[in-house]
Amino acid sequence: MPQILFYLSRRTTARFATARVSHLLARAYRPRCDGFGLSDRLVCWMRLLPLAVLLAGSLTSGAALALPSFAIQTGQPCAACHIGAFGPQLTPYGRDFKLHAYTANDGKDHGLPLAFTAQTSFTHTQQPQSGGAAPGFKPNDNFAIDQLSVYYAGQIAPKLGGFVELNYDGVAQQALLNNVDIRYASEAEIFGQDLLWGVTANNNPTVQDPWNSTPAWGFPYNQSALAPTPMASTLIDGGLGQRVAGVGAYTLWNDLLYLESDVYKGLTAPALTALGQVPDDGSQTNDFLPYARVALIKDWNKTGHHLELGAYGISGNVVPGGGQTLGFTVRKTDLALDATYQFISNPSLVTSDRLSAHATLIHETAKLASDGLALTGALPDHWLDTMRVDVSYSFAATVTPSVQYFRTAGTADINYWSTPNGSPNSDGMILEVAYVPWGKPDSPFPNMNLRLAVQYISYFSFDGSHADAGRNNNFYFSLWTAVKF
């Protein structure tokens, strides 16, 4: 993959770079797809389908600069929708745009709303990881292409829009279908007040949420895939991302009360494989999982204050990944509280300074199926709490320092958690500074943007251990580029 970075970094033509990337990727994949049976080979090449779409997008990038995504569709700079002028942290207008099904536009025909992003990085961990940080990577100080992504992001038809992300994961060397949120929205009146209502089809509980205090779009917005991360996390905290498909309905009444209800169904192992997921790496379920969300919001537009207080939850039977329960089912119920506060120093300027704070507290209860108790030796009931609080301040939508405290704590059980002492507890802090030169009204490249960030994660405890926690501390330097075709 570093070879690909080298080729991409050269100022060759898009077609030449694409041909080189195609060649290298085909070479990388060929040994994996050869020698299998026909069905295995089909599945293997199906994994490449999203990548093929991605490459097709790259291939047309010369002319593709005329193709749009959100910013081109609306004629707005990135900073209008995003704190720090780069996704995914949303401003009040960004939330409005999402709730209205990504359909707001400037009335012009911009063609297909396609966009392309690339994330490259360098990771340094305090202590090298024996055997390599990941297959094909050194124990420490690794450069990586984290992700190459192509998006369909914008209006599909009047009142109907979508966000569909296809990734090539450069660390796992895997093409996959990432987040999907396709929604329809309309407006009405009830009790003499405005009512916005919509329906969503998505594949990740909370990916459809417009606030960054819920897990799917929460801070940190990117993170090293080559540094150790704590083992325990709640189901709603990414445990079902891209592993389920769901539909739901939402309403926003009087710009005050937000209600949403969804139901998710787990994808089968062949479906997961076809979409680029590794079935055993995460939770699997054949169950229907209900999801609910409520939020109270208040916008003081003239003074620039915005507040949201909410709750969300999900429940269902899952088989945890990695053989955690030897394939036995666990009934998990997650209930969470969240809050968002934003202060926009001058609401008439998208480049004005912005303070943003988020908090969430997720409480999970897990009940192991009775037939699994004897074989696993685990306790029948566990709880796991995750708490995160982050604050950021964006200077002129250009420099955005952020800080977060995170903590996960739960029932210690050596037969349930594969940590050295059976404790799932971890806590620590994340410090980050991001620099975004463009994405403002006067930026020279309205079709392009980039985000340069340095992030430091410091663990106070890690997988139940205080003594060895610091060895997992890491620096993560990332360059995130976005081109709106």
Next chain:
Amino acid sequence: MPMRFAVAIAIMLGLATAAAAAATVTVVQKGLALDRSSMSVAKGDRITFTNDDDVIHNIHIFGPGSDDNVDLGLQKPGKNLSYRFDAAGSYRVRCNIHPSVKMSVTVN
């Protein structure tokens, strides 16, 4: 002849009175919002929409009939757009780009 002169004077006075009665009201568009959520004007009055933001807007007026609408087009920062409300009824004003930019207008 005096009769014709009197009629002409009356017509001119009438026109002048009508012209004086037609008012222009300015609605400020700032911070991705309008400075009011509703207002009433008389038939023939004009509303001028400012753009005090640093991004483009696109005022669209719906009404008074269910199929009636006028798109005032893209509005760059610092530019004003105006529209004369010639028919009585209820109107909705909103920005095509920013859903939060909205108000209702009643024309009497």
